[in-house]
Every structure is written in structure tokens, then in C-alpha cells.
Amino acid sequence: MTPLARFVLALAVAYGAWHAPGTIRSLQAQARAGEGLTRLERELAPVRGADVDTLIFERARELVPDGATFFLITGDAVRVSTPVTFDAFRPFAAYWLLPRRQTSDPAQADWVVSYGGDLAGLGLRFRRVVVVGEGLAVAEVLR
Amino acid sequence: MTGAILGLAALDGLLFLSGLGVLRGAGLVHSLRDGLRLSGLAFVLGWAFVGILGSLALMVGLAFDGAQVVLACLVLGAAGAVAGRRVRPAPPPAAGSGWSGSPWLAVAGVAALLVVAVALLRRALVAPGATAWDSWAFWLPKARSLVLFDGIDTATGGFTSFAHPAYPPLVPAMEAAAFRFSGTLDASGPLLVQHWLFAVAFLAALGGLFAGRVSPPVLWPSLALIALMPYFGRLVGSSLGDEPLFLVVGLAGACAALWLLERDPRYAALCAGLLGAAALAKGEGLMLSILLGFAVLCATLVQRPFAWRVPAVIVGSPIAVSLAWRGWLATHDLPGWEDYRPTDLLRPGYLADRLDRLGTAVVDLPAYVLEPDRWLLAVPLALAAAVLAARRAPGLTALVLSFVAVGFVGIATIYWISPLPLAWYIDTSAERVVGSLVFFCASVFPLLLAAALGPEKDGAV
Numbered sequence: 001m002t003p004l005a006r007f008v009l010a011l012a013v014a015y016g017a018w019h020a021p022g023t024i025r026s027l028q029a030q031a032r033a034g035e036g037l038t039r040l041e042r043e044l045a046p047v048r049g050a051d052v053d054t055l056i057f058e059r060a061r062e063l064v065p066d067g068a069t070f071f072l073i074t075g076d077a078v079r080v081s082t083p084v085t086f087d088a089f090r091p092f093a094a095y096w097l098l099p100r101r102q103t104s105d106p107a108q109a110d111w112v113v114s115y116g117g118d119l120a121g122l123g124l125r126f127r128r129v130v131v132v133g134e135g136l137a138v139a140e141v142l143r
Numbered sequence: 144m145t146g147a148i149l150g151l152a153a154l155d156g157l158l159f160l161s162g163l164g165v166l167r168g169a170g171l172v173h174s175l176r177d178g179l180r181l182s183g184l185a186f187v188l189g190w191a192f193v194g195i196l197g198s199l200a201l202m203v204g205l206a207f208d209g210a211q212v213v214l215a216c217l218v219l220g221a222a223g224a225v226a227g228r229r230v231r232p233a234p235p236p237a238a239g240s241g242w243s244g245s246p247w248l249a250v251a252g253v254a255a256l257l258v259v260a261v262a263l264l265r266r267a268l269v270a271p272g273a274t275a276w277d278s279w280a281f282w283l284p285k286a287r288s289l290v291l292f293d294g295i296d297t298a299t300g301g302f303t304s305f306a307h308p309a310y311p312p313l314v315p316a317m318e319a320a321a322f323r324f325s326g327t328l329d330a331s332g333p334l335l336v337q338h339w340l341f342a343v344a345f346l347a348a349l350g351g352l353f354a355g356r357v358s359p360p361v362l363w364p365s366l367a368l369i370a371l372m373p374y375f376g377r378l379v380g381s382s383l384g385d386e387p388l389f390l391v392v393g394l395a396g397a398c399a400a401l402w403l404l405e406r407d408p409r410y411a412a413l414c415a416g417l418l419g420a421a422a423l424a425k426g427e428g429l430m431l432s433i434l435l436g437f438a439v440l441c442a443t444l445v446q447r448p449f450a451w452r453v454p455a456v457i458v459g460s461p462i463a464v465s466l467a468w469r470g471w472l473a474t475h476d477l478p479g480w481e482d483y484r485p486t487d488l489l490r491p492g493y494l495a496d497r498l499d500r501l502g503t504a505v506v507d508l509p510a511y512v513l514e515p516d517r518w519l520l521a522v523p524l525a526l527a528a529a530v531l532a533a534r535r536a537p538g539l540t541a542l543v544l545s546f547v548a549v550g551f552v553g554i555a556t557i558y559w560i561s562p563l564p565l566a567w568y569i570d571t572s573a574e575r576v577v578g579s580l581v582f583f584c585a586s587v588f589p590l591l592l593a594a595a596l597g598p599e600k601d602g603a604v
Binding site: 002004005006008009011012013015016017019020022023024026027028030031033034035037039041042043045046047049069088091092094095098099100101102103108 | 242244248251255258259262263265266268269270271272273274275276278279280281283284287288291292298299300301304305306329330331332361364365367368371372373376515519520524527528531532588592595596
């Protein structure tokens, strides 16, 4: 059995050696891609892959106070390159805006963050609506 | 960044000391040399045991804040130190295989490990974190919510409002500890360095456990093969629950293998503790733990004496902590796993109606297990080594073959009974759920190969 076992070891070493340059190159490429990014860009990078306009998150963080509740709405008032954009928007917003609390009930929300959504269709009255970009808005609900 | 790294260094020092206490209490560390050899294992054990304590603390309503983390570490370390005075010291590692090989193989293996470690560290320092969807969809939000809302908050926007609320809390708890000690909630920078350290500690843990048992020309290239797996690079720093799950299951498998080879109950105890952490790391951690316990039982059938108590202890720990989490879910009116219900296995009509799903899973899964672009040849090499080691270490062979077999069947069964659309479910999860099997195989590969290369002696490497 020993010659076969030595063959297994040799195969493991040879296959690992064959793949090693590719693995190292891949890690180096990922590092290079991160160099030069600001802290904010690094933190928002994951959702940029889904082609989400991250300005909405930056403005929402500035406007919505800690502890406030917010409702997320999406719709076709914004053009997206992939439907994944909408899929990514909601969970990333819930993550990014902590410790603000996402609610699934607009009637409970202090704020509404809209990514192409129809704010008027929610049946709420707003104290102010801050337009962030085409189809993007952060709105404070009037109580 | 410097202050954050110093904060993390304090946390990691505490985790290391608590793990060292566990090893001391088990009688595995009784000299500085032992401590150095098992330093990687000490860190992973500290992470795992403190993680279990932290999960239990969260379940009883505590915040698991900085002071409680320190207390948990000190209690573990002190308890281990006290127990270590009463426990008989473990004998030195059993002699390794008679095959010495070329020392250049060992040098090449160590060099490859160092190069990968440096490349991973460089990436950790500059690259974005949380690049995997699930990491920012629920793993990191849960961790942040533990810090921001002082524990498990079941209100709107709290811990249980994110996807997979039934997933146990160990991984978010330990990410939250890293957040607290580093003073930042960022997903990149310090947190990625923490993940890098965990990965390096995992490799060092295997190296320390097998040093003296496996000759260096076998051991170091085998460990380098793990580090060079393309998926290893993707996994480290992903902030997915899979990351610690794979590494902890791999290390638990290594401890189970050592128990089978040496019948020293200390390794079975470490295995049980690690599997407790695995069960609290992710939903499938419990299933994998039970299956590993079953595989250990199978191994004792072929490698006398037959023993059922140790496999029972191995599965007892993950079952106990899982029951605690299930109890917490029930008392808070939260549902169990939403991806599948194990009780559906008791419904013959349900199973028969969806038999085609089992067939599809059985056909599709091998490609994910064997994919060389993810795992190199980790599983085929381990299986080949297991067959070649059968005469010299039948228990070890039985452990590996039976765990791969039942693990494969277990994963296929999840796809069989799940109500989720099969193609989508396999497409989005298969490459990750097979990871525990792969890391188990890769982790025990050095022992298998040493047995296959070693002298004719039943039951020892």
C-alpha cells in the first residue's frame, strides 16, 4: 500500500503546487481592488455589485435619527439594470441603517426610504420629502 | 485602525487564555512547549467555548457586553487551571508514521502556508468586507443589533427581524464581541483581521494536534493544501456562518479521529465541545454533529472495543445546546427552521410525493463536493487515503467513509424534504452546505496519509 500512499501524497503536492499561483494571484487581485478605497466605499462595496445607488443610504443615515422606525418602498420610478437591485436594496438598507428600525407596516413608520417607490400611494402625509436622486427619496412622516 | 486592532488583540488574548485553560483542564497542556504547540487550538477552543457561553447568556436576556465577555473568558480560564491540577497529564503524542520523506516537502508546505497567510492578511487590511449576500442580509445585521440593542431584541428591527431568525446566535455573538472590543461596527478592516486570525489559528490547531503524530513532510503539505483551496480564500473573511462552521467541524473531526486512534477521552471531550459550538453556529450544525457522532459509533464497530458512551457524549453536547436555543425560540413564539422541517421525515406520503427531489439532489450534489475549482482534490484524496489506511487504521477509515456517506445522505435529505424550489435551493446553497464534509476530509487527510504510509500496526497511526 505504501507506494500508492506515496502516489496520493505526490498527487496532493503536485495538484496544490499547480493551483498555488492562481490562488495567490486571486488574493492579490482582491487586495489591489480594495486599495485606495475610502472606509465608506469599502463598507458600501457589497451592494454596489447589485448596482444600487448608494447615495440613498448615505442620505438616509444623515436624515433618519437613531432609534426611529422606517419603511422601505421600491418601484419603477427608478431605472435599474437588474431586478437584483431591488432584492438587494431592502436587506442592505435594514443593515446599513441600524440602529434605526425597519418596519414592514408603513403606518408604524417615522420615515420612508424610497428606491423608485410611489410615496403618494402609501396614504401617508409627510412633513418633508428629501429627493436624493431620480426616483430616490427619504421622507419624514407627519404625525 | 491601530486602536481597533489593539482592542481586538485584547479580546483575542482573552480567548486564547480561556482556550488554554480548557486545554490545561483537559491535561493536554502542562508545559510552555505544549502551550506553544497547541496555541492555535487554544484560540479556536476559546472562541468556541466563549461563544457557547455567550449564546447561553444572550438566551437568558444578558447583553453579552464587553464585561461579560471578559468574565466568560476568565471563568473558563480559571476553571481549566483549577481542573488541570487534578487531571492526569496527557501522554506525549503517539509516535508518528515510520515514513520520514524529504524534509524539503515540509519546507515547501510551510512556505506555501506562509505565503497564503500573508496574502490573506494583506487582503484583510484593505479589501471590503461582507461581500457575500447573506453576510450583510442577516449575519452582520444580527451582530450589529446585539451591540446596538444590548442583546437579542425581538422587537421591530431587532435581532429576530432579519432573515433566518431561527438560526442560533453564536456567530453573531462572537462578531458582536469583535465589534465591541474593536470599537467599530465596520464589516471591513479589524473584523476581517479577526477572521484572518481565526483561519490561521485553525490551521495552527491542526498542525499542533498532529505534530509528533504525522511526519512533517506529510503534515505541512497537507495543511498547505487546505490553505490553497480556492474556496478557503473566499470563505475567510466572508462573515458567513459557514466560515466558523466548516473550521469547527473540521477540527472536531480531527479530535474524533484522535480519540479513535488513541482512545484518550480528552479528544472526545474537545470534539463534543467543538460540536456544541457548531450546533450553535448555524442551522445544519446540529445535523452535522449528530452525523459525526454516528460516524464515530460506526468506527467503533470496526475498531474494537465497541463504545457507545463516547459517541453519545459527542452528540449530547450539540443536542443540549440546540435544545436550549429551541426552548428560547418556543418561549418567544418564534418559528423553527423555515428551510425544512425534520418531522417531515415521518410523513411517508409527503416523502413519496417528492421523491424526484431526492433523485435530483443525489445526482447534482457530487459535482459540488468534487469541484476542483472550489476544493482542489480534498475529498477524492481523503477517500483514497482512507481506503489505503484501512488495514493500519480501520477505525479512522470507517470514520471518514461513514461520515462522508451519511453527510452526503443528510444533505440530500434536506433538499428532499424542503418546501423550497429545488433548483434555486441547490443553486444558492449547495456549494456551502457541502463545505463541512470537505473541511472534515481535508482536516483528517494528514492522519489518513500518515496511517497509509506508516508501519503495519492496527489501530495506531
